[in-house]
Structure formats: C-alpha cells, structure tokens
Amino acid sequence: MVRSLRDIMVDVTDDALSAFGLRPPVEVEPDRPPVTFAYLVQVSSDGSRWVADRTEPSGGFEHSSDTAAQVARQVLHRRFVQLRADEDARWRDLWFRADVWSLDQSAGPGHAGRPAPPAVPAGWALSGRHLQTHGITPDAVEVRTPAQVRREVGR
Numbered sequence: 001m002v003r004s005l006r007d008i009m010v011d012v013t014d015d016a017l018s019a020f021g022l023r024p025p026v027e028v029e030p031d032r033p034p035v036t037f038a039y040l041v042q043v044s045s046d047g048s049r050w051v052a053d054r055t056e057p058s059g060g061f062e063h064s065s066d067t068a069a070q071v072a073r074q075v076l077h078r079r080f081v082q083l084r085a086d087e088d089a090r091w092r093d094l095w096f097r098a099d100v101w102s103l104d105q106s107a108g109p110g111h112a113g114r115p116a117p118p119a120v121p122a123g124w125a126l127s128g129r130h131l132q133t134h135g136i137t138p139d140a141v142e143v144r145t146p147a148q149v150r151r152e153v154g155r
Contacts, residue, residue, distance in 0.1 A: 036103045037062045037139075039075045040128030044095040047145070052129065053096070056082060059128040062100075068140035072098040076142055076152075083153045091153075093146050099138040101131050 040059045042050040052058040056079065062071050075098040083091050131138075144152065 032065045034063050034065045037064065037068060037071050037100050038103055038128045038131060039071065039098055039100045040132055041075060041079055042097045042099070043091075044097065045093070047095045047143070050097055053079070055086075055091075061103075068100045068102055068138075069142065072100045072140040072142035075100070076144060080149065080153045083149075092150060094149065095146060096144045096149055098140075098142045099128060099132060100140045100142075101128060101136060102139045 038059065038061055041053045041056075042058065043053045044050045060075075062075070064071055064074075066074070076096060079096065079098075128138075
C-alpha cells in the first residue's frame, strides 16, 4: 500500500510534537467526519497590524476531524516547534496568529452535519491568504503574545 504525502506528514508532525514535549493531538469524536481547513499564520510587532509570516510557508491546508479552533492551536504549535531550531531569534518579540477557515459547508459550529450556507463562494482559490483578502471571516483565530510564544517555544 502506498501512503500519501499527507499521511506521512501527519506521522512526522505527531512524532515531532511528542519529541519536543508538546501535547499529543486531541482525540476527536469518532462520528465527526474529517473536514478540510485552510490556514494562514501571521506575525505582528504589536498585536495590531498583522502580516504573513515570511520565514516559513505562511499558509496551507489541513484535513482533520478536529474543530477549527483545535486546528488553529495545532498550526501554531507546529510553527513553534520550527522556531525551537531557529538560531536567529528575531521571533522572540513577535506576536503570532493563526486564522483557520473550514472549506466544507457542514463544518461550521452548530450545524450538526446539516448543510450550512457556503462561507466560501464556489470557484474561489481556497488559500487562507485569498480568503482573508476577500473578507471571508475565519472560523477560528488563535493569537499568542511574545511572552506566550517564548514560553511555548521554550527558549
């Protein structure tokens, strides 16, 4: 059986989180179907004006049975694992933010599997940056202050 790159990266990510002492992925309800999310990681010097985190790919996609809020926390945790290996600690005084959008119609809170009105218009490019540029409100936003970042990174 040939494994997909996504399956391989999930294993690598889970192993990396454990190796750095971060909590393992949260167990999800078995009846909750997987959802595709788009995310965007941004940084700020003061918590008011946000720009894409240019030191790493700032956006991506996640296929998960977790909630949007859980995915946002996981995205930031993975970014902080990367920061631990960063010799250039310019990140020490930055705020970090992860915005997450569900790309599946029935994933919004309170929809209980019922089709929801589409938050993302059909035919749009579905990157987090594109969704943000077009004013689509994220399903979850997770923010860390510089002190929280330093504590979570452990440096």
